[in-house]
Amino acid sequence: MTSTTTTAPARTGAPTPPTWLPVAAVAVTLLLWASAFVAIRHLGHDFSPGALSLGRLLVGALCLGVVALGRGLPRPSRRDLLSLVIIGVLWFGVYNVALNEGERRVDAGTAAMLIQVSPVLIALLAALFLSERFTIYLAVGLALAFGGVALIGLSTSPGGNRDVLGVVLCVVSAVVYSVSVILQKPLMSRLQAVHVVWLACTVGAIACLPFLGDLVRETADAPASSIAWVVYLGVFPTAIAFTTYAFALTHMNASSLGVTTYLVPPLTIVMGLLFLGEAPPAMAYAGGALALVGVAVARRKPRTIAQEPAPVT
Numbered sequence: 001m002t003s004t005t006t007t008a009p010a011r012t013g014a015p016t017p018p019t020w021l022p023v024a025a026v027a028v029t030l031l032l033w034a035s036a037f038v039a040i041r042h043l044g045h046d047f048s049p050g051a052l053s054l055g056r057l058l059v060g061a062l063c064l065g066v067v068a069l070g071r072g073l074p075r076p077s078r079r080d081l082l083s084l085v086i087i088g089v090l091w092f093g094v095y096n097v098a099l100n101e102g103e104r105r106v107d108a109g110t111a112a113m114l115i116q117v118s119p120v121l122i123a124l125l126a127a128l129f130l131s132e133r134f135t136i137y138l139a140v141g142l143a144l145a146f147g148g149v150a151l152i153g154l155s156t157s158p159g160g161n162r163d164v165l166g167v168v169l170c171v172v173s174a175v176v177y178s179v180s181v182i183l184q185k186p187l188m189s190r191l192q193a194v195h196v197v198w199l200a201c202t203v204g205a206i207a208c209l210p211f212l213g214d215l216v217r218e219t220a221d222a223p224a225s226s227i228a229w230v231v232y233l234g235v236f237p238t239a240i241a242f243t244t245y246a247f248a249l250t251h252m253n254a255s256s257l258g259v260t261t262y263l264v265p266p267l268t269i270v271m272g273l274l275f276l277g278e279a280p281p282a283m284a285y286a287g288g289a290l291a292l293v294g295v296a297v298a299r300r301k302p303r304t305i306a307q308e309p310a311p312v313t
Contacts, residue, residue, distance in 0.1 A: 022251040025244040026260050032244075034267035036237035037108040038275055039229050040100055046222040049100035050211030052230065055219070057092055057205035059234020061198065067243060068198035074191055076199070083183050084199045091180035092204020099173040105166025109269035109280045110152060113288035114170035116265055120145045120298045121178035129182055141298025148291030155283030193246050201238070262292060 043052055068074070076084060103111050120142050127134040153167040180200075187196050219227060265288055273279050280288070 022248045025248040029241045029245045029248065030260060030263050030267060032237045032241040033261075034112065034264050034271055036233060036241075037103065037112045037268045038271045039233050039237070041103045041108040041111075041272065041276060041278075043226055043229055043233075044100070044104040046226040047218050047230065048211070048214050049097050049104070050208060051215040051218050052100050052233075053093070053096035054205060054208035054211045054215050055230040056096065056233040056238060057201055057208060059231055060238030061202045061205050063235055063239035064194065064198040064201055064242065067239070068192075068194045071192060071194060074195035074199065076187075076191060076195075080187055080190060083187055084196070085203050087180045087183050087187075087196075088200040088203020089207045090176040091184075092201050093207035094176045095173045095180075096204070097208070098169045098176070102166045102169030102173065105163040106170065107278045107280055108272040108276065109265060109278075110167075110284050110288075111170050112265040112268035113280070113284065113291060114149060114152060114167060115174050115177075116262070116288075116295060117145045117149060117171070117291050118174045118178050118181075119295050121175060122181050123298050125178055125182045130185070135300070137300040138298045141294045141296070141300075144294030144297060145291045146294070148287040148289070148294060151287030151290060152280075152284045153287075155281040155287060194243070197242050262295075265292075 040052070047055065099111065099115070102114075106114075120138070123132070123138050124134075124142060126132040127138065149167065149171060153164050184196060184200075219230075269279055
């Protein structure tokens with residue numbers, strides 16, 4: 001899953017939490033998001049991409065609903081509802097199905113590195129549609145980031161067997177996430193972040209309902225441990241990680257918090273090595289590093305323009 005991207009203002013009169021608490025929330029968020037890539041890769045043997053998406057989103061929507069409704073009933077306008085439907089279909093539906101299929105073809109660490117190019121795409125779309133400034137840094141960063149993607153595409157799969165389709169699917173996930181962020185941004189001035197995430201997740205689950213038959217059949221055949229991992233994806237990397245991220249974003253600078261998400265790919269690589277016994281090919285590391293350099297360069301903007309946190313699954 002991916003993160004919300006608008007700075008939430010601290011509530012007036014709310015007590016300031018201990019300084020370590022937002023840092024702990026960030027640590028929890030990053031570990032859970034990194035674990036999601038590994039869990040998706042592991043579950044590829046027992047669940048098809050659509051069924052896995054639906055199972056995760058049903059659990060996530062249920063858990064997020066408890067948190068969201070505890071903060072009141074959202075009242076989006078008709079225009080907001082249209083945006084929420086599009087965001088839900090893209091961000092939660094297409095994103096998850098494409099990423100799940102992509103991770104059947106590339107390892108978890110490679111997928112995490114590919115998703116990390118999203119901030120460059122967000123900056124480009126913001127320049128095109130939100131009248132934000134198109135800078136030389138963005139142009140250079142875009143070239144570097146997609147140069148890194150090209151290197152990853154040339155190196156995917158051990159033994160020289162490239163799976164370019166897997167790389168393309170992960171990039172598709174990054175693209176639809178980036179489009180969703182641009183659509184989501186205006187909503188944050190009118191709705192609470194948790195309401196936006198919950199409603200979009202619910203829409204995504206509804207969009208994935210055609211996979212219900214697959215989910216029922218595959219759940220019946222899957223071992224209990226795999227079913228538990230599907231529930232884990234819905235509860236922890238989706239519901240809990242979004243909640244801890246929102247808390248951290250309330251008490252930290254958005255730019256500083258966004259930089260921390262650069263840790264997700266290395267964390268994913270370590271987890272993949274420990275739990276799956278796999279790691280990206282050697283050239284993919286170079287491609288991932290180049291992509292991250294491109295993201296860092298593209299993020300160099302005038303101080304008046306807010307930085308977007310990097311997305312994770």
